[in-house]
Every structure is written in C-alpha cells, then in structure tokens.
Amino acid sequence: MFHDQVIEPDPDALVAFLDEHLRDGRMVVQVVAECEVVYHGRAASVADAGDYVVMVKSDGSLQVHGYKGVKPVNWQPQTDDVWVGIEDGQAVLLAERRSPEEMVRIVFLETALAQALHLREGSGFVLMGSEAEMQRALASAPELIEPGLAVLDRELPTDVGGIDLFGRGADGSLVVVELKRAKATQEAVHQLGRYVTRVRELTGEPVRGVLAAPTISKPALAALARHQLVFCEVTALPEPEAAFAQPGLFDGA
Amino acid sequence: MFHDQVIEPDPDALVAFLDEHLRDGRMVVQVVAECEVVYHGRAASVADAGDYVVMVKSDGSLQVHGYKGVKPVNWQPQTDDVWVGIEDGQAVLLAERRSPEEMVRIVFLETALAQALHLREGSGFVLMGSEAEMQRALASAPELIEPGLAVLDRELPTDVGGIDLFGRGADGSLVVVELKRAKATQEAVHQLGRYVTRVRELTGEPVRGVLAAPTISKPALAALARHQLVFCEVTALPEPEAAFAQPGLFDGA
DNA sequence: ACATGAATATTGGAT
DNA sequence: ATCCAATTTTCATGT
Numbered sequence: 188m189f190h191d192q193v194i195e196p197d198p199d200a201l202v203a204f205l206d207e208h209l210r211d212g213r214m215v216v217q218v219v220a221e222c223e224v225v226y227h228g229r230a231a232s233v234a235d236a237g238d239y240v241v242m243v244k245s246d247g248s249l250q251v252h253g254y255k256g257v258k259p260v261n262w263q264p265q266t267d268d269v270w271v272g273i274e275d276g277q278a279v280l281l282a283e284r285r286s287p288e289e290m291v292r293i294v295f296l297e298t299a300l301a302q303a304l305h306l307r308e309g310s311g312f313v314l315m316g317s318e319a320e321m322q323r324a325l326a327s328a329p330e331l332i333e334p335g336l337a338v339l340d341r342e343l344p345t346d347v348g349g350i351d352l353f354g355r356g357a358d359g360s361l362v363v364v365e366l367k368r369a370k371a372t373q374e375a376v377h378q379l380g381r382y383v384t385r386v387r388e389l390t391g392e393p394v395r396g397v398l399a400a401p402t403i404s405k406p407a408l409a410a411l412a413r414h415q416l417v418f419c420e421v422t423a424l425p426e427p428e429a430a431f432a433q434p435g436l437f438d439g440a
Numbered sequence: 441m442f443h444d445q446v447i448e449p450d451p452d453a454l455v456a457f458l459d460e461h462l463r464d465g466r467m468v469v470q471v472v473a474e475c476e477v478v479y480h481g482r483a484a485s486v487a488d489a490g491d492y493v494v495m496v497k498s499d500g501s502l503q504v505h506g507y508k509g510v511k512p513v514n515w516q517p518q519t520d521d522v523w524v525g526i527e528d529g530q531a532v533l534l535a536e537r538r539s540p541e542e543m544v545r546i547v548f549l550e551t552a553l554a555q556a557l558h559l560r561e562g563s564g565f566v567l568m569g570s571e572a573e574m575q576r577a578l579a580s581a582p583e584l585i586e587p588g589l590a591v592l593d594r595e596l597p598t599d600v601g602g603i604d605l606f607g608r609g610a611d612g613s614l615v616v617v618e619l620k621r622a623k624a625t626q627e628a629v630h631q632l633g634r635y636v637t638r639v640r641e642l643t644g645e646p647v648r649g650v651l652a653a654p655t656i657s658k659p660a661l662a663a664l665a666r667h668q669l670v671f672c673e674v675t676a677l678p679e680p681e682a683a684f685a686q687p688g689l690f691d692g693a
Numbered sequence: 694a695c696a697t698g699a700a701t702a703t704t705g706g707a708t
Numbered sequence: 709a710t711c712c713a714a715t716t717t718t719c720a721t722g723t
C-alpha cells in the first residue's frame with residue numbers, strides 16, 4: 188500500500204522520484220511542497236507561492252489541496268499526459284488534457300515530501316438515498332404521493348425535459364411529479380411548471396403538478412401556490428437510523 | 441511544512457498520533473490505510489474494506505480518496521467534531537457535523553502511514569474567466585452583444601430569478617441577456633424564455649432575449665429558434681494565451 | 694463525441 | 709440562518 192517516499196528531495200531527486208512512479212499507472216503520487224500553480228483551460232488561474240498537497244492518482248487525475256476545504260485549489264480530471272522536468276533549477280510538473288484542452292503547471296519551490304502509494308480498489312460501495320432510489324420507491328408505492336395515483340411512466344421524455352414520474356390520479360386527471368432528494372427550490376417549481384404546461388398543451392387534458400421532496404424553501408412554496416401546484420413531503424432515506432452514534436466509545440475532544 | 445509521521449502504526453499508536461495532531465487546529469492530517477467507511481446524513485453509504493487516503497484538513501473538513509477520480513469516495517465539509525478511539529481493537533475515526541446532521545465513521549483495518557502537515561496559507565490566488573467577469577466586461581462593452589445596446593441593469597431581480605444583463609436595444613425594445621461562461625444548454629434557454637415572458641407581462645413593451653455564451657448545444661439552439669430568441673457568441677477568456685505550453689523542456693512520458 | 698441531469702454536490706454572496 | 713446561483717463543477721448515463 189505504502190510504497191516509497193523521499194523527504195526534502197532536491198529538484199533532481201524529486202523529478203527522478205516522480206518520473207519513476209508516475210510512469211507506473213497503478214500509483215497514487217503525492218507531493219507536499221511550497222509551490223506555484225498555474226491553470227489554463229475552461230478558465231485560468233494563478234496561485235502564488237503557498238503550501239499544498241499535490242496528488243496525482245493512477246488515472247491521471249490531479250488535485251492540489253490547500254489547508255482547508257473539500258475542494259482542491261486546482262485540479263484536473265483524468266489527464267492525458269503528465270510530464271515532469273527541471274526548469275530554471277526547479278522541479279516542474281505539467282499535466283495536460285485534451286477535450287477540453289487544458290493544463291495545470293506546478294513549480295515546486297521547496298519540497299517537504301514526495302510519496303508513492305499503491306491503493307488497491309475497494310471491494311464494495313453502496314449509496315442509499317439517491318433520487319433514483321426515491322423514484323423506484325415511489326413508483327412502487329405511489330400512494331405515498333396521493334391516494335389512488337397510478338404511475339404510467341418514469342423519466343418520461345418531453346421536448347422541455349424528462350418528467351420524473353407521470354401518472355393518472357383517482358380523479359382521472361393526469362399527474363406530473365417532479366422529484367427532489369433534497370430541499371426543493373424555485374428552480375424545481377419552474378421545472379414542474381414547464382412540464383405541466385407542456386403536457387396540458389400536448390394532451391388537452393386536465394393536468395395536476397406535484398413537487399415531491401423532503402422539504403421546500405419558503406419562496407418555492409409561495410411560487411408553487413401561485414402556479415396552483417402542490418407540495419408533497421417524501422423523504423429520501425427511509426429511516427433516521429440512529430444506529431451509528433455511540434457516545435462513550437470515543438475520547439472526547 | 442512536513443511535521444510528523446508514523447509508519448505502519450498499531451491501532452494504539454495511530455490513535456495517539458491522530459489525537460495529538462487533530463487537536464492542533466493548524467494541521468492537515470493524512471492516513472493511508474485499508475479501511476471501511478460508513479456515512480450517514482443527507483444520504484447514507486457503506487464502503488467495504490479498501491485502500492484509501494483519509495485527509496482531515498485544519499478546518500475540520502474530511503475527505504476519503506480512492507485510487508482514481510477528483511471526487512473523494514466519502515467526504516464531509518467543515519465538521520464540528522472529530523473523535524478517535526479504539527473499538528474492538530481497531531482504530532476508529534468519527535467526524536460529525538450539525539446542520540445538516542451527519543457523520544462519517546472510518547474503521548482503520550491496516551494502517552500504512554499517518555502524517556501531520558502544517559500547510560501555510562497561500563499568498564494569492566486569482567481566477568480569470570468567471571461569469572462575473574464576463575458580466576463586467578459585457579456591461580462595459582455591450583456592443584459585443586449587439587450594436588447600440590444600452591445596459592440598464594445587472595443581476596436585475598425578478599420574481600422568476602435574476603436577469604444577468606438588462607438593457608435597451610437600438611430599436612427601442614427591451615433586451616434580456618442570459619449569460620453562460622460555458623456551453624449553453626436547454627436549461628439556459630428555458631431560463632431566458634422565462635425572463636422574457638415575465639418582462640413582457642410586467643412592461644407590456646416589446647422584449648427581445650439574447651443568450652450569450654461561448655458555444656451552444658445543438659438542441660439548445662433549436663429551442664432558442666422555437667422561442668424566437670437569439671444566440672450571441674462571447675468568450676469567457678479574452679485570449680487563448682499559448683504562453684504556457686513549452687514543448688521540449690520536459691521529458692516525454 | 695455530445696447532451697442531459699444528479700450530486701452527501703461545495704462554495705460564496707445576498708437577504 | 710435561509711436562499712439562490714455559479715462552478716475549471718465532476719460524474720454517470722444515454723444517444
């Protein structure tokens with residue numbers, strides 16, 4: 188898993204280390220260093236000298252992390268080429284990508300540490316509470332939306348977008364359901380309104396619109412009312428499941 | 441910058457190491473280990489045993505990286521509490537967050553490496569090519585959108601959303617401009633259509649709609665035409681600036 | 694390759 | 709605290 192490491196390498200040693208391990212397509216390579224980072228592609232950015240953790244994963248994706256935040260300061264999804272070399276006596280890493288054409292260039296000013304890791308692929312990963320899961324659950328139990336609702340379609344495509352759930356109510360009218368796994372915003376209301384209008388135009392039948400989500404923002408609820416649409420509370424995760432919190436087992440901070 | 445590390449620590453040593461350095465609010469702490477990760481909050485997930493790099497930054501944010509991809513397998517923005525301890529003879533890390541209420545729990549099965557880094561804040565960061573920048577540029581040079589256009593407002597709020605640029609054309613009609621820094625999609629067309637309709641309702645005047653973006657998808661262009669709206673090509677970055685690509689300076693892969 | 698839409702989106706700004 | 713909109717969004721999926 189942990190493979191190789193050099194501490195405070197000089198530029199030549201760093202380049203040699205990177206060159207060796209970046210060629211090996213199974214390695215995740217990290218460099219902890221004071222560096223400058225330049226990006227040019229979809230946008231462009233310059234980061235002046237600062238301390239960062241540079242991580243190049245085995246798929247060629249690259250990220251430059253600062254001292255805070257989940258998001259890297261700079262990054263690049265799966266690159267096509269990563270080159271290293273010496274320029275003006277300093278180690279430089281250049282990552283390039285076609286489609287879109289972009290590049291990240293890192294100058295290592297002072298390197299604290301470089302390491303190569305071999306991370307074996309995880310054996311399994313399951314995510315619960317996605318919108319897709321909600322959609323399946325509601326398709327099998329449409330009474331959670333309204334009594335007597337019969338689901339006719341899921342992801343029904345129209346020229347203004349895909350309708351999450353499409354059905355017919357107990358009153359005989361068509362029902363368009365827009366689903367959100369998190370709090371619904373005005374944008375979701377606009378989406379729903381667009382679908383309802385279009386289905387009315389296409390069918391000439393009475394159409395009702397339902398926004399199904401765990402919660403809804405106050406402005407969105409007001410907008411719903413204006414458009415004579417309905418909110419329906421549905422949760423993405425079935426149970427709160429308080430099974431994990433185990434106070435007393437951990438040392439308090 | 442590089443502060444401290446332990447190689448292949450046993451659970452007790454790992455917990456002692458983490459406990460010491462996580463308390464220090466300036467440290468970025470990394471653990472390279474085979475581990476299991478459970479998340480529960482906005483959604484829920486379980487990752488079976490696999491090799492990961494766990495990074496806890498000095499703001500309490502946490503991310504668990506696998507061997508590929510920019511996105512972590514698991515993560516948590518700025519947590520409120522990080523606890524470590526021993527459970528069933530194994531080192532466990534629990535990161536919790538209020539608002540939203542969620543937690544990530546990591547069981548370290550076999551630890552290759554743990555280290556603490558002190559990353560000083562970078563001195564400067566500049567990003568070019570944001571939509572805000574485009575907006576400023578076009579507000580000062582509205583002829584890039586159409587000759588004779590006079591800009592009346594930026595980010596003009598309406599009850600259906602904020603209009604990026606609002607002005608009056610040489611023909612006397614009102615002009616609504618929707619701006620995208622990247623390729624425009626159908627969603628942008630819907631947004632623009634909504635604004636145009638609303639402004640027509642509110643003013644009773646003739647209103648034209650312009651979608652300004654570097655490119656537009658084919659379906660979006662068709663939708664624009666149906667709604668009698670116009671596309672205008674504007675680039676987010678002023679120049680391609682081929683100043684960075686320096687072939688020949690780097691060792692080929 | 695292109696287009697679409699979800700995401701534990703994250704993050705910053707405005708109210 | 710809430711809400712909204714941008715993002716180098718990334719990523720999976722479908723065509």
